[in-house]
Amino acid sequence: MEKIEVKICAGTACFVMGAPQIQALEFSAPEDIADRIEIVEVRCMNHCNKGSGYNKGPFVEVNGELIEEATMEKVVAKIRELIAKEDEENC
Amino acid sequence: MNSSLFIEISSYQEHKYTESCFGDAVLSKKLPEEQRIISVLSDGLGSGVKANILSSMTTRMAMKFIESDLDLVRSAGIMMQALPICQIRKISYATFSIVDAILDGKTRIYEMDNPQCIIVRDAKQLNVSHHEITADNWKDRIINVYQFVAQEEDRIIIMSDGVTQAGLGNPKYPLGWQREGVWTFIENQVRRKPHISASALAEAIVHEALTKEPEEKAGDDISCTVIYFRKPRKLLLLSGPPFDEEKDKEVAELLDYYDGKTAICGGTTANIIERELCLKCEIDKTTFDPNIPMASVMPGIDLVTEGILTLTDVYRMLKEGIDEDKDNAAVRLTRLLLDSDKIDFVIGTKINEAHQDPNLPMELDIRRNIVKKIFRLLQSKFLKEISVKYV
Ligand code: FES
Numbered sequence: 001m002e003k004i005e006v007k008i009c010a011g012t013a014c015f016v017m018g019a020p021q022i023q024a025l026e027f028s029a030p031e032d033i034a035d036r037i038e039i040v041e042v043r044c045m046n047h048c049n050k051g052s053g054y055n056k057g058p059f060v061e062v063n064g065e066l067i068e069e070a071t072m073e074k075v076v077a078k079i080r081e082l083i084a085k086e087d088e089e090n091c
Numbered sequence: 092m093n094s095s096l097f098i099e100i101s102s103y104q105e106h107k108y109t110e111s112c113f114g115d116a117v118l119s120k121k122l123p124e125e126q127r128i129i130s131v132l133s134d135g136l137g138s139g140v141k142a143n144i145l146s147s148m149t150t151r152m153a154m155k156f157i158e159s160d161l162d163l164v165r166s167a168g169i170m171m172q173a174l175p176i177c178q179i180r181k182i183s184y185a186t187f188s189i190v191d192a193i194l195d196g197k198t199r200i201y202e203m204d205n206p207q208c209i210i211v212r213d214a215k216q217l218n219v220s221h222h223e224i225t226a227d228n229w230k231d232r233i234i235n236v237y238q239f240v241a242q243e244e245d246r247i248i249i250m251s252d253g254v255t256q257a258g259l260g261n262p263k264y265p266l267g268w269q270r271e272g273v274w275t276f277i278e279n280q281v282r283r284k285p286h287i288s289a290s291a292l293a294e295a296i297v298h299e300a301l302t303k304e305p306e307e308k309a310g311d312d313i314s315c316t317v318i319y320f321r322k323p324r325k326l327l328l329l330s331g332p333p334f335d336e337e338k339d340k341e342v343a344e345l346l347d348y349y350d351g352k353t354a355i356c357g358g359t360t361a362n363i364i365e366r367e368l369c370l371k372c373e374i375d376k377t378t379f380d381p382n383i384p385m386a387s388v389m390p391g392i393d394l395v396t397e398g399i400l401t402l403t404d405v406y407r408m409l410k411e412g413i414d415e416d417k418d419n420a421a422v423r424l425t426r427l428l429l430d431s432d433k434i435d436f437v438i439g440t441k442i443n444e445a446h447q448d449p450n451l452p453m454e455l456d457i458r459r460n461i462v463k464k465i466f467r468l469l470q471s472k473f474l475k476e477i478s479v480k481y482v
Binding site for chain 2: 012013015016017020026040049
């Protein structure tokens with residue numbers, strides 16, 4: 001089974017907006033998702049630089065889907081959603 | 092200094108445990124125009140504040156006199172006259188050791204009443220003959236003068252008697268550690284670690300002296316300065332994207348052809364180098380720290396870190412001391428800076444729009460400001476040779 005890729009931005013703007021709390025996924029992911037995800041830390045993905053005029057960081061991409069103003073809960077919810085979908089398809 | 096040789100000077104001190112300030116004083120200075128360094132170590136009579144005043148005055152006066160190439164006999168006379176007289180002992184007194192070294196030229200050492208200096212060459216003591224001089228009005232005070240031409244990998248160690256007498260009062264060392272003991276320790280160190288830095292050696296000597304003391308508490312002020320002649324360790328630190336994108340390539344090549352260690356500070360900067368030099372850059376998870384963004388690894392580059400937060404923390408540690416218990420990106424960068432003698436900063440001046448956002452929970456200083464603070468400190472406090480180029 002392919003793992004779900006969780007890209008966490010480790011750039012400055014995302015970092016000060018709270019990325020370290022999400023980086024904790026690396027060490028303390030909830031049990032049901034721990035084996036199903038792969039965490040990739042990336043440098044600035046340039047989302048902070050464009051658009052709306054105010055910072056919507058931290059930014060996380062889960063299997064390519066962008067999450068703005070990401071929090072641990074939001075990211076975990078997204079991962080669970082994708083896992084559920086995958087499991088359904090595999091049935 | 093454009094000589095191929097470099098002089099690293101570093102001191103380490105421990106004060107008498109019953110006091111709260113150093114009775115010994117150390118002072119070093121580089122005179123880049125003359126390719127010259129001067130280092131002074133003085134031990135003031137007694138300990139605590141009074142001793143501190145005597146020794147600080149002595150180091151400052153000695154520095155001024157030597158720097159202005161004044162006649163030493165006269166200078167010594169003036170110094171002794173100028174020192175305040177101790178109310179109890181009715182004498183004014185402070186010792187000194189002065190090293191005056193000119194790169195690729197003569198090195199002179201002047202020493203009055205401090206333990207005899209140790210000169211190390213090829214892991215052996217170099218015996219340099221000396222002559223004695225006395226100041227006219229102080230016939231009983233003898234100044235030893237040494238002169239020799241220093242070579243690459245030579246070291247000079249000067250110290251206060253707190254080092255050689257460490258252990259007095261401890262039944263195991265009835266006569267103290269003594270100069271011979273100190274030498275055996277140094278010999279051991281340089282045989283085991285032939286390239287040990289001046290700072291590491293000075294610290295090791297003082298720590299070893301402490302272990303001899305009763306209860307490992309300094310019974311006297313313990314000070315040591317090490318002067319190490321060696322090839323300079325160079326570092327290029329690149330931070331920030333160039334103002335003009337057309338310069339990207341040029342900057343990347345600077346990094347590529349540099350004859351020393353290299354570091355990149357800043358995500359966008361790393362992206363540029365990654366693109367220009369076709370390198371792969373990956374985050375190094377072993378540097379995880381909730382307060383400092385992780386470092387990355389890029390082949391051929393010694394360290395890649397985030398920019399402004401890391402630099403801010405580096406500045407804090409340069410001021411307050413390194414976080415010994417951590418191994419995050421900022422600690423690694425601080426170590427790299429401290430281990431280098433010549434540091435070339437290349438600072439990109441393009442402003443990062445994302446950092447100007449008023450919604451950010453903290454103020455992000457402009458890169459230029461924090462880098463300026465860092466290199467000033469590296470220059471004044473750590474005597475590094477710095478060059479800065481804005482692109
Ligand atoms: S810092 Fe995260 S997208 Fe720019």
